[in-house]
Amino acid sequence: MKALIFVLYFFLAIGFSGTVSYADESHVWSLHPAKLAIGQVGLFSISDVPATPPKAGAFLGRPVYFHPGLGRLTALLPVDISTPPGKYPLTIEYQHVHHGTKKVITIQVEVQPYEFPVEELTLPEKMVTFPEEILKRIQDEKKAVDAVFEKTSASLLWNGGFIKPVAGDIVGLFGSRRILNGEERSRHLGVDIRGTEGTPIRCANSGRIALAGDFYLLGSTVILDHGQGVFTIYCHLSKAAVKEGQQVAKGDSLGEVGATGRATGPHLHWGAVICGARVDPLSLIEATAMIADK
Ligand SMILES: [Zn+2]
Numbered sequence: 001m002k003a004l005i006f007v008l009y010f011f012l013a014i015g016f017s018g019t020v021s022y023a024d025e026s027h028v029w030s031l032h033p034a035k036l037a038i039g040q041v042g043l044f045s046i047s048d049v050p051a052t053p054p055k056a057g058a059f060l061g062r063p064v065y066f067h068p069g070l071g072r073l074t075a076l077l078p079v080d081i082s083t084p085p086g087k088y089p090l091t092i093e094y095q096h097v098h099h100g101t102k103k104v105i106t107i108q109v110e111v112q113p114y115e116f117p118v119e120e121l122t123l124p125e126k127m128v129t130f131p132e133e134i135l136k137r138i139q140d141e142k143k144a145v146d147a148v149f150e151k152t153s154a155s156l157l158w159n160g161g162f163i164k165p166v167a168g169d170i171v172g173l174f175g176s177r178r179i180l181n182g183e184e185r186s187r188h189l190g191v192d193i194r195g196t197e198g199t200p201i202r203c204a205n206s207g208r209i210a211l212a213g214d215f216y217l218l219g220s221t222v223i224l225d226h227g228q229g230v231f232t233i234y235c236h237l238s239k240a241a242v243k244e245g246q247q248v249a250k251g252d253s254l255g256e257v258g259a260t261g262r263a264t265g266p267h268l269h270w271g272a273v274i275c276g277a278r279v280d281p282l283s284l285i286e287a288t289a290m291i292a293d294k
Contacts, residue, residue, distance in 0.1 A: 219261025
């Protein structure tokens with residue numbers, strides 16, 4: 001009997017579109033992409049819990065928001081760039097449909113290691129070393145930007161797959177360790193997309209403008225709140241075309257590509273934060289690619 005239970009405790013991989021499905025002794029669930037690495041977000045689906053949103057979910061100390069659809073529940077699972085690789089529990093809490101009793105499911109999700117690239121850049125020294133008053137301004141601005149991610153719309157504002165805001169090539173990768181003028185200074189917490197000055201920047205998904213302002217390093221910046229902790233960030237704009245509090249739809253123009261702040265040429269720095277986790281925005285496109293627009 002023990003052996004039989006052991007045999008039932010198996011992993012079954014179905015390799016289509018990079019999605020992997022698993023069945024353990026009690027649940028059938030899937031993850032897209034199949035391998036979730038540090039600094040990425042994946043789409044988790046489970047088909048054998050009641051298709052009403054569970055009361056609560058948690059993964060890596062962050063809330064997980066489930067959405068019903070097609071007889072399954074799906075949720076974004078973000079893994080912050082600083083998370084060590086390993087197996088982490090995803091807990092799903094819900095009320096039993098008939099008896100109203102509380103049920104908690106725990107699923108072990110594997111987080112893969114990822115070797116982030118190293119980028120060496122030579123910049124004018126004044127773009128790397130700052131006098132004290134500028135350093136103070138940079139620190140204050142960082143606090144102000146980080147505070148934006150604390151306040152999110154409780155309802156889901158995004159809809160269907162996320163899109164790339166500018167069509168150009170990726171010229172700076174997410175997570176790269178940046179050696180500026182021979183010294184390791186910072187991690188690159190977004191992707192850089194090439195674009196000529198004035199190219200319209202499209203909203204990666206629907207949401208509300210949480211911030212539109214000017215910053216020393218980031219330049220003219222817009223932060224879009226997509227609800228339930230999902231934010232996308234757009235920096236170095238030549239100009240922003242939106243105001244804080246404004247509702248926007250996926251594909252709307254939010255401004256134009258520029259080179260404001262610390263930028264050596266026109267490009268869009270695009271970032272994503274999910275419930276405080278810094279993730280590669282390109283992985284948000286990949287994770288949501290199969291979700292149809294409503
Ligand atoms: Zn950048």
